[in-house]
Amino acid sequence: MLVGRYGIVSVLGGAIVLADQASKIWVLSSLGSARPSIEVAPFLNVVLVWNRGISFGVLNQGPDWWPWVLIAVAFLIVAGLLFWLRKLDGRWMVTAIGLIVGGAIGNVIDRFRFGAVVDFIDVHVSGWHFPTFNIADAAITCGVLILLADSLFGRQKSLSCGASEPGNN
Numbered sequence: 001m002l003v004g005r006y007g008i009v010s011v012l013g014g015a016i017v018l019a020d021q022a023s024k025i026w027v028l029s030s031l032g033s034a035r036p037s038i039e040v041a042p043f044l045n046v047v048l049v050w051n052r053g054i055s056f057g058v059l060n061q062g063p064d065w066w067p068w069v070l071i072a073v074a075f076l077i078v079a080g081l082l083f084w085l086r087k088l089d090g091r092w093m094v095t096a097i098g099l100i101v102g103g104a105i106g107n108v109i110d111r112f113r114f115g116a117v118v119d120f121i122d123v124h125v126s127g128w129h130f131p132t133f134n135i136a137d138a139a140i141t142c143g144v145l146i147l148l149a150d151s152l153f154g155r156q157k158s159l160s161c162g163a164s165e166p167g168n169n
Contacts, residue, residue: 016102020135045122099143106136
């Protein structure tokens with residue numbers, strides 16, 4: 001099953017990267033000063049926002065070398081998740097890792113290319129706008145929510161760190 005886990009993460013992560021990058025190519029070619037936004041629905045616009053920070057614009061005002069720090073952090077997180085994947089079981093956990101890895105790589109590609117991430121999904125209600133995001137951000141968020149849900153509500157594991165249950169020594 002070890003190869004299967006990495007295969008699932010590779011396929012899912014690759015699909016996220018392709019969808020993310022294709023959507024960003026479309027946004028960059030469709031929006032500009034003549035057409036600053038596209039209304040998709042009364043609550044949803046496509047707009048171009050350059051994000052130098054992390055998800056949802058947090059830490060957006062950093063020094064010029066900040067994107068390189070974020071790239072390094074993303075690589076460390078991906079490496080840690082892939083290492084952790086060896087010990088995981090369950091489709092949901094593997095799916096979560098695939099979503100996070102694909103999203104992280106999608107945003108790292110932008111940082112390498114532009115020094116910032118292309119965000120474009122603008123959800124709004126009655127004048128209030130949720131922070132603009134992209135497909136990679138959505139994948140990361142969904143993956144993290146799956147990990148949290150599994151840790152809070154998933155099946156109970158035996159004692160952690162390989163310790164045996166009392167009386168089974």
